[in-house]
Amino acid sequence: MGRAPCCDKANVKRGPWSPEEDQQLREFIEKHGTGGNWISLPQKAGLRRCGKSCRLRWLNYLRPNIKLGDFNEDEDRIICSLVAAIGSRWSIIAAHLPRRTDNDIKNYWNTKLKKKLLGLQQTPNMKPQQQMLPSTYYYSAVSAPAPAAAAAAVADLVEGIPIAPCFWSSFTALNHQNGGGDVIFGGAQYGGGSGEASWGPYSSGAKATVCASSSRSWSLYHC
DNA sequence: AAGCCTGGCAACCGCACGATG
DNA sequence: ACATCGTGCGGTTGCCAGGCT
Structure with missing residues (x-):
């Protein structure tokens, strides 16, 4: 029943x-x-x-103090960083955006921001080192199916990248399958695992270093 | 001008979870 | 321990306006 x-x-x-x-x-x-x-x-x-x-x-x-209407660039950046970090946990994301609602953010992501990011997505074999990563939106992703390949791909992609100064959510690494493993960015270490967030602030001149071990499928984002 | 298509968004649905008895 | 209830959440749907043919 x-x-x-x-x-x-x-x-x-x-x-x-x-x-x-x-x-x-x-x-x-x-x-x-x-x-x-x-x-x-x-x-x-x-x-x-x-x-x-x-x-x-x-x-x-x-309810009072709801903010409706266009999202600004800071909000875009926070959203894309958090989506990359924790996925579609809209209530949590909304908690980082005062006066925004989860439904509003969800709709905005599904209808606009996702397309905006996909439009900026680089070709898979282009290294971030070959591009400049300023504070505006930049999106880069790599996925590899096998642990060894994933680790190699991650390291190959971000090793030695100068990290632009940014307030937070500089780099995010996602282990999609809870495979474990650690990723080190800019000297700070973050555990692997689905939904694990890793964010700054990062100082100017820091370099990303990667140590990925037993991961299965990784995506890297730089917003 | 009319019909069709598409995107945006408000609202609904169903599930998971915590509280309570 | 279990059943029930209310709430919160994320996915999905359906309507509508605007653009296109």
């Missing part, structure tokens, strides 16, 4: 929220708070909506 639905779908309104509904929800929460119970909130607020829908609407659009 599956779990009971959170609301009676036949009797709740779905689809876009009207300004009147927004106002009703906003006024209720500003006056009474959520009461720690979203399921019963719509009834108390006189809304014919599912509690989850109310929660989503409030968190993503109605």
Whole structure:
């Protein structure tokens, strides 16, 4: 037996929220708070909506200090760094971007930023050393299937690269398959493992050195 | 002008997890 | 220990506006 639905779908309104509904929800929460119970909130607020829908609407659009609209370059950089580091953990990424919501970031990534990065992606056999890596977006990736090949490929790709000074998230290495292994960038060591983040700040003139051992599949990003 | 296509975004769905009894 | 409930999260869907033919 599956779990009971959170609301009676036949009797709740779905689809876009009207300004009147927004106002009703906003006024209720500003006056009474959520009461720690979203399921019963719509009834108390006189809304014919599912509690989850109310929660989503409030968190993503109605709560105070939400920042909507275009993302700036700093935000882009943070997003691409964190996606490279931890994957699509939108709630965590949103925690690094004050006033942005996870849904907003997710949509932005899926519709714009991902394409932007892919458009900048270099050819696989071009070494970063052959390019300049300033503070703007740069994306480079290499993947290798076997441990030895991965280690060699990683080392070959980034060994000796001058690391441009940047506030954080300079280099990120991902071990996609939890294969372990360590990567050393700029003298700082970070453990391998899926979702392992490694970020700066890095000082000007530092060189990347790599020691990848038992990894299976690595991707390298420099944002 | 009309129809089609595409991209962007708001909203929904279902699952996982923690809290509680 | 187990069942139930509410919440949080990420993936996906569907609508709509704008561009293109």
